[in-house]
Every structure is written in C-alpha cells, then in structure tokens.
Amino acid sequence: MFYFRPSQGRGQARFGWLNSKHTFSFGHYYDPKHMGFSALRVINDDIVRPGAGFDTHGHRDMEIISYILTGAIEHCDSEGNRFVVPAGEVQRMSAGTGITHSEYNHSKSQNLRFLQIWIQPNRRGIKPDYEQRSIAQIGKMTPLVTADGRGQSLSIQQDANLYRLQLTCGETISLDTLERPGYLHVIEGATGVNGRHRLSAGDGLGLFKERIQLESSAEGFTALWFDLPAT
Template identity: 75%
Template sequence: MYYFRPSHERGQARFGWLDSKHTFSFGHYYDPKHMGFSALRVINDDTVKAGAGFDTHGHRDMEIISYILEGAIEHRDSEGNHFVVPAGEVQIMSAGTGITHSEFNHSKTKKLKFLQIWIQPNQRGIQPVYEQRTINQTSMLTPLVTPSGRDNSLKIHQDTSLYRLQIEPGEILQLDTLQRPGYLHIIDGDIIIKNNRQLSAGDGLGIFKEIIRLKAATDGATALWFDLPVV
C-alpha cells in the first residue's frame, strides 16, 4: 500500500507572520482524504517571520515534536520550562493531562523554519513532559524519538520511532514495512524510490506491507522516517 502526498498538494495557511504547509488536515484546512497516517496526525512545515510566533495556547493527550530546520524557537510552557531550541535540535512535549505553551521565533531579524509533528499517544492522562536534545547523525538512520529513549533519543508515549534519514549518491537504504507501516517525509534533496519515482522536499510517502529501496539523487538527501503502529 502506498499513500503519496506531493508537496504542492498540501494544505496551506498564510497569516502574514506565518506560512504553513499542512501534510494532513489541520486548523482551517480540512480534507477527509488526508486525516493522518497510522498514529501520525500532523506534519506542518512552518516558516515564521522574525520576532513572531504562536501565542499561548493549550494541548492535551498529544505527543508534539518540533524539528528545527533553520533559526531557533523560544519555548515557554505552564510547567515552567523556558528554552531556546536551535536548528538541528529536536524537541518533544507530551501534553498529557494538559499544558499551555507559546513558541516564538527567537530571532528579531531572521526567519524560523521548523516541522511541527503530532503523534497520537497510546497513554492518556499522563503528567506533561518536555525534552529537547541535539542528536548527531550516526548512520543512514539515526533515532530521534523512540518508545524507550534508546541511543540518546527522546522518549515518546506511543509505539512509534522517528528517525532522521540521510543518504548520499551511491548508497541504498532498504526499508521494511511488511509488519508495520512507515511514513517518509523529505526534508532536503531528492530521493528515488520504486519505479524510479523521485521524491523532493516536502513530499511524503506512507507505506505498508512493502519493502522499498531508497537511493539519493542529490548530495546529502535528508528525510524523516516514521516507524508506526498498526491501528
């Protein structure tokens, strides 16, 4: 099974200070054909103007991941956390019983780009938890978020693992989704998959009961790979 989500078909929201592309239905953008994939509910590709950001708002019973691509986020929440999360770092917030937070572009002169990711938890009503970390690339697949927090990854309350994928021309990466679905979101560069289909930045591909081979078409092709539960 393939679920292909081209970058140019994503929903979009523009508010002057924010340009957001929505892989799945979110906010004012609704499409019943794109409500998520397995436990993955949101991938928003957000660009925030200098000094602007999301005012204080609330969440509950959701695992919320921020992957910073450019610039830095300034995060404040009702648990007393106040941190700056720079490009290259990963942040996770388990909203649990309820948490309010704000997220602003830390810079007054430069834009902020980040991916906002929501994953539905397998535990409800937990105490809210916040973590952030720099995780260096150690192989073609580097774990960023896992259920156990293994290998220096951040811990998530779901049977889901999120990896940063990086391949160079000449390398081949095989991904097995025979037992569990997976979702690929391209960050940068071009990646070639089955039947010479080329995926580029912003494209997404959900896969289940398949084995696929990935090849890089450009130097330093990077993506996020979600290993997801059967739901």
C-alpha cells in the same frame, strides 16, 4: 499499500507572520482524504517571521515534536520550562492532562523554519513532560524519538519511532513495512524509489505491507522516517 502526498498538494495557511504547509488536515484546512497516517496526525512545515510566533495556547493528550530546520524557537510552557531550541535540535512535549505553551521566533532578523509533528499517544491522562536534545547523525538512520528512549533519542508515549535518514550521493537503503506502517517525509534533496519514482523536498510517502529501496540523487537526501503502530 502506498500513500503518496506530493509537496505541492499540501494544505496552506498564510497569516502574514506565518507561512505553513500542512501534510494532513489541520486548523482551517480540511481534506477527508488526508487525516493522518496510523498514529501520525500532523506534519506542519512552518516558517515564522522574525519576532513573531504562536501566543499561549493549550494542548491535551498529544505527543508534539518540533524539528528545527533554520533559526531557533523560544519555548515557554505552564510546567515552568523556558528554553531556546536552535536548528539541529529536537523537542518533544507530552501534553498529557493538559499544558499551555507559547512558541516564538527567537530572532528579530531571521526567519524560523521548523516541522511541527503530532503523534497520538497510547496512554491518555499522563503527567505533562518535556525534552529537547541535539542528536548527532550516526550512519544512515539515526533515532531521534523512540518508544523506549534508547541511545540519545527522546522518548515518546506511543509504540512509534522517529528517525533522521541521511544518504549521500548514490547511497541506498531499504525500508521494510511488512509488519508495521511507515511514513517518509522528505526534508531536502531527492531520492529514487525502487529505481522509478522520485521524491523531493516536502513530498511524503506512507507505506504498509511493502518493501522499497531508496537511492539518493547527486545532491544527497535527508528525510524523517516514522516507524508507526499497526492500528
């Protein structure tokens, strides 16, 4: 099964202070053909103007991951966590029984850009929890958020794993989803898929019962790879 989500087909939200592209239905954007993939519910590509951000709001029973691309997020929540999350770091917040938080662009002069990711948990009603970390790339595929918190990765309340995939010019990698679904979200660069199709920044590809090979283009390739439960 292939699920292709081209960048230009994503939903959009513009509020002056925020320019957001939605891979799946979110907020005022609704499309019954794009409601998520396995336990992956949200990938929003958010650009926030200097000094602006999301006022205090609540979440419940959701695993929320922020992957900072440029700038830094100023995070504050009802559990007493007050942190700045700079570009290159990963943040995971388990909403559990309920949590409120605010997220602002820490800079007064530069835009903030980050990916807001929601994954449905496999346990409801847990105690809210928070983690953030800078995780260096090791090899082609580096775990960022995992079910067992292995290595330097953050942990998550779901049988799911999130990796950062990086390829240099001409490098290849095979992705196997014969047993479990997977979803690829391209951050930058481009890749060929099985020597035919091309994926570029913002494109997404969901797979199940498939095996594919990616080959990086000349400019290199960076993506997030989601290993997801078969639901």
